[in-house]
Amino acid sequence: xxxxxxxxxxxxxxxxxxxxxxxxxxxxxxxxxxxxxxxxxxxxxxxxxxxxxxxxxxxxxxxxxxxxxxxxxxxxxxxxxxxxxxxxxxxxxxxxxxxxxxxxxxxxxxxxxxxxxxxxxxxxxxxxxxxxxxxxxxxxxxxxxxxxxxxxxxxxxxxxxxxxxx
Amino acid sequence: xxxxxxxxxxxxxxxxxxxxxxxxxxxxxxxxxxxxxxxxxxxxxxxxxxxxxxxxxxxxxxxxxxxxxxxxxxxxxxxxxxxxxxxxxxxxxxxxxxxxxxxxxxxxxxxxxxxxxxxxxxxxxxxxxxxxxxxxxxxxxxxxxxxxxxxxxxxxxxxxxxxxxx
DNA sequence: AGCCAAAAGGTTATAGTGTAACATATTGGT
DNA sequence: ACCAATATGTTACACTATAACCTTTTGGCT
Numbered sequence: 001x002x003x004x005x006x007x008x009x010x011x012x013x014x015x016x017x018x019x020x021x022x023x024x025x026x027x028x029x030x031x032x033x034x035x036x037x038x039x040x041x042x043x044x045x046x047x048x049x050x051x052x053x054x055x056x057x058x059x060x061x062x063x064x065x066x067x068x069x070x071x072x073x074x075x076x077x078x079x080x081x082x083x084x085x086x087x088x089x090x091x092x093x094x095x096x097x098x099x100x101x102x103x104x105x106x107x108x109x110x111x112x113x114x115x116x117x118x119x120x121x122x123x124x125x126x127x128x129x130x131x132x133x134x135x136x137x138x139x140x141x142x143x144x145x146x147x148x149x150x151x152x153x154x155x156x157x158x159x160x161x162x163x164x165x166x
Numbered sequence: 167x168x169x170x171x172x173x174x175x176x177x178x179x180x181x182x183x184x185x186x187x188x189x190x191x192x193x194x195x196x197x198x199x200x201x202x203x204x205x206x207x208x209x210x211x212x213x214x215x216x217x218x219x220x221x222x223x224x225x226x227x228x229x230x231x232x233x234x235x236x237x238x239x240x241x242x243x244x245x246x247x248x249x250x251x252x253x254x255x256x257x258x259x260x261x262x263x264x265x266x267x268x269x270x271x272x273x274x275x276x277x278x279x280x281x282x283x284x285x286x287x288x289x290x291x292x293x294x295x296x297x298x299x300x301x302x303x304x305x306x307x308x309x310x311x312x313x314x315x316x317x318x319x320x321x322x323x324x325x326x327x328x329x330x331x332x
Numbered sequence: 333a334g335c336c337a338a339a340a341g342g343t344t345a346t347a348g349t350g351t352a353a354c355a356t357a358t359t360g361g362t
Numbered sequence: 363a364c365c366a367a368t369a370t371g372t373t374a375c376a377c378t379a380t381a382a383c384c385t386t387t388t389g390g391c392t
Contacts, residue, residue: 034388036340055378071343076379078341092258093313095349095378112307121305131297132316139287140321141278147259147315150298155306200359202369221349237372242350247369261349 007050007121008114008154017047020099024087027103033085041065042078043099046088051118052096055079091120093149098122108132110148116157173216173287174280174320183213186265190253193269199251207231208244209265212254217284218262221245257286259315264288274298276314282323 024043028035035043045061046053053061055075062070079097082088086103090096091111098120100109110123128148136143190209194201201209211227212219219227221241228236245263248254252269256262257277264286266275276289294314302309 034339036387038341072379073343073381074341081340092315110301112302112305114307115310121307123301123305125301128297128301131294132314135276135289135291135294136278136316136318139278139289140324141280141287141316141318142324143316143318144281145317147317148298148312149258149314150302150307150309150312152302152307152309152311158306158308200368202358204370238350239352239372240370243370 007119008117008156013049016050016099016101017044020044020047020087020101023103024085027087028085031085033081038074039078039081042075043082043087046082046097047099050098050120052091052094052098052113052120054094054096058097089122091149092147093151094120108146111150112154113149113151114154114157115151116153116160119154121154173285174283174322179215182216182265182267183210186210186213186253186267186269189269190251193253194251197251199247204240205244205247208241209248209253212248212263213265216264216286218257218260218264218279218286220260220262224263255288257315258313259317260286274312277316278320279315279317280320280323281317282319282326285320287320 021040021044024035024040041062042058045058045065048061055072058079059070059072059075062075079088079090083090083097086100086106088097088099089109089111091098091113094113098111101122102124107124108129110125110128112121112123113119114121132146132148133143187206187210190201190206207228208224211224211231214227221238224245225236225238225241228241245254245256249256249263252266252272254263254265255275255277257264257279260279264277267288268290273290274295276291276294278287278289279285280287298312298314299309
């Protein structure tokens with residue numbers, strides 16, 4: 001069962017990464033788009049943690065994994081592709097990117113972001129989506145997309161005495 | 167009566183500006199903080215329209231209203247003050263700022279942003295706020311703030327044939 | 333296989349957004 | 363009038379993102 005808070009607790013993160021890569025390959029294959037080695041590499045780097053990563057951080061990681069440096073357009077183009085295919089999301093409040101755990105259908109995503117451990121958890125709550133649409137409709141707006149980013153403390157960090165040591 | 171969609175229709179916008187300035191002066195006075203002339207000028211510029219404005223746009227407007235140019239820190243410090251006092255909000259998805267129509271109590275704000283006319287309408291919907299808190303609580307998160315930005319078409323632009331001419 | 337057009341990636345330069353650090357000026361209380 | 367606190371000015375720079383142009387790779391075609 002999918003529990004959003006999983007990202008905040010101990011888990012075998014290798015599974016997250018490999019699942020994401022397998023899903024991405026299948027999805028791109030079905031859609032007839034090309035998950036090139038660069039794009040796959042960027043996707044894998046994005047998935048290195050459940051913390052959103054900035055484009056320049058990813059660029060440095062790419063550079064270290066390679067023999068030469070990588071320029072911004074290279075990583076931004078890969079990110080654009082991954083965004084386009086719904087394999088990653090952009091967190092506006094952080095200027096950062098995070099892997100999507102359920103990319104098979106495009107969806108509106110919502111995020112819970114822990115201010116302490118920096119983990120971002122994706123929610124996909126149909127009822128909340130409906131509520132947002134309703135609220136917009138009350139004002140006569142037609143919705144094409146939305147961005148909901150909730151900041152706070154994840155369960156682990158609420159009870160974690162170590163957070164005072166930061 | 168306050169109707170969010172007002173910003174999208176014709177209205178005497180001078181009232182919006184003067185109301186905002188009057189409210190800001192009173193609020194700052196009550197709080198014992200200083201609404202300096204620079205800060206008030208930036209607030210007035212932010213209120214020039216219901217479209218969020220970028221910091222550099224505001225900087226240029228300040229420069230044109232003055233005899234000399236203004237540097238980024240000057241406008242960012244004024245914006246920081248106005249944000250701190252809840253007199254303006256930042257729209258993360260646009261890197262832009264907009265006046266708050268109800269600054270007297272601090273609140274979580276939600277925005278409807280028209281992709282066509284660029285107007286951003288602020289909502290303050292207690293029920294929606296509650297829903298967001300509930301959704302976060304289901305995942306064990308405690309909420310400290312959130313950012314909800316809904317993009318779409320405002321009532322006027324949905325029926326406006328001119329939008330095809332853009 | 334070899335050709336070709338389309339897609340992807342490389343490279344350089346630059347635009348747009350935001351802040352650090354330090355100097356000067358202004359304010360308000362004593 | 364003086365002083366400390368606050369606000370603003372100034373310079374330089376960091377971070378985020380894209381434009382423009384060139385080269386390489388890919389996959390369909392004869």
